[in-house]
Amino acid sequence: MLQGLDERRIQAILSLDAVESEWLPDLERLVLGSSGLTRHSAGEGAIEAIQRMLMFLGYSTSASGAFLVDGDFGRGTNRGIAQFQFENRLTAIDRSSLCYPCQWNNARARIDAIPEARVDVETLEAMLQKALAALDSGEIPLGRLEDALFHLNAVQRGTFLNCRKIQSRYGAAASNAAAHVADETGVEIRPEWILAIIRQETAGVVRPRFEQHVLSRENSRDPETEFSELRYRSMSIGLGQIMGFNFEHVGAASARALLFAPIEEQVLYVARFIAQPGIASSVSTPRPASTDYRKVAKYYNGPGYAKHHYHERLERWFNEFVLLRDRGREVQ
Numbered sequence: 646m647l648q649g650l651d652e653r654r655i656q657a658i659l660s661l662d663a664v665e666s667e668w669l670p671d672l673e674r675l676v677l678g679s680s681g682l683t684r685h686s687a688g689e690g691a692i693e694a695i696q697r698m699l700m701f702l703g704y705s706t707s708a709s710g711a712f713l714v715d716g717d718f719g720r721g722t723n724r725g726i727a728q729f730q731f732e733n734r735l736t737a738i739d740r741s742s743l744c745y746p747c748q749w750n751n752a753r754a755r756i757d758a759i760p761e762a763r764v765d766v767e768t769l770e771a772m773l774q775k776a777l778a779a780l781d782s783g784e785i786p787l788g789r790l791e792d793a794l795f796h797l798n799a800v801q802r803g804t805f806l807n808c809r810k811i812q813s814r815y816g817a818a819a820s821n822a823a824a825h826v827a828d829e830t831g832v833e834i835r836p837e838w839i840l841a842i843i844r845q846e847t848a849g850v851v852r853p854r855f856e857q858h859v860l861s862r863e864n865s866r867d868p869e870t871e872f873s874e875l876r877y878r879s880m881s882i883g884l885g886q887i888m889g890f891n892f893e894h895v896g897a898a899s900a901r902a903l904l905f906a907p908i909e910e911q912v913l914y915v916a917r918f919i920a921q922p923g924i925a926s927s928v929s930t931p932r933p934a935s936t937d938y939r940k941v942a943k944y945y946n947g948p949g950y951a952k953h954h955y956h957e958r959l960e961r962w963f964n965e966f967v968l969l970r971d972r973g974r975e976v977q
Contacts, residue, residue: 659694689716705855714801744864752857788907806849822916841962885915
């Protein structure tokens with residue numbers, strides 16, 4: 646058996662409830678001499694295990710850029726493996742193939758510019774050693790294994806959090822983040838705004854999205870920067886889906902840090918992102934008006950916010966969190 650594969654922490658990363666029966670036969674076949682697992686030869690259990698490992702290590706698995714566990718070795722999973730192999734010098738695939746010319750509206754169609762990758766023993770060993778090193782050093786997504794597994798499992802199950810669960814899980818962190826930002830900037834953010842953004846953007850489950858066209862653009866602008874850092878800058882990351890290239894804007898050390906920061910910092914990043922002069926009055930008022938929701942929606946979602954009804958959803962979530970807050974006070 647590959648070194649580390651029998652480690653309970655590794656098994657928890659590879660499958661829901663650490664059940665190895667789904668992926669072990671394929672991985673044993675690989676170790677015993679198969680030339681590699683490809684898009685056409687791997688079983689669903691092994692693919693899901695590889696997708697979970699890729700996500701844990703910070704790679705997207707869907708052609709759309711999503712972090713997804715679906716048992717399909719599609720072009721997105723192929724890209725994730727190719728990126729991992731490139732960053733770890735395990736492939737002949739070059740940087741230009743991974744940063745193929747594209748725009749937002751054709752990146753997915755052109756993804757076959759990336760050659761097909763193969764999961765061989767060397768690649769799997771490298772993934773396991775990277776994961777073990779991360780576990781031992783504590784440099785893991787969301788800072789803690791239990792948090793990383795919570796979000797990884799939620800993505801695979803397709804289960805997300807309603808307002809009540811978000812309040813329970815992140816409410817205290819939102820209040821602390823609001824107080825922290827008030828000390829830093831003087832902007833008095835209502836914690837309900839932070840929670841409303843989390844509800845709208847991720848439903849409380851960290852599930853980054855990689856944007857291929859952003860990577861291709863950033864690489865053409867800055868070809869000397871380390872590829873992995875550009876890859877993180879090309880993702881929307883964390884509870885608030887903040888684009889990685891905004892890392893300095895929210896006080897993170899790097900784009901990678903947006904994903905590997907503990908939950909408390911994840912919430913703080915959302916607070917810092919909305920503590921801006923242009924919307925400070927909107928996020929500070931205890932009774933936002935329609936114009937406030939529109940202003941924040943435009944800032945966070947862009948000029949097309951109205952067609953997504955983004956402002957209406959923010960209003961709905963904000964009011965729900967106010968109700969939960971008031972009910973909590975009544976109970977106390």
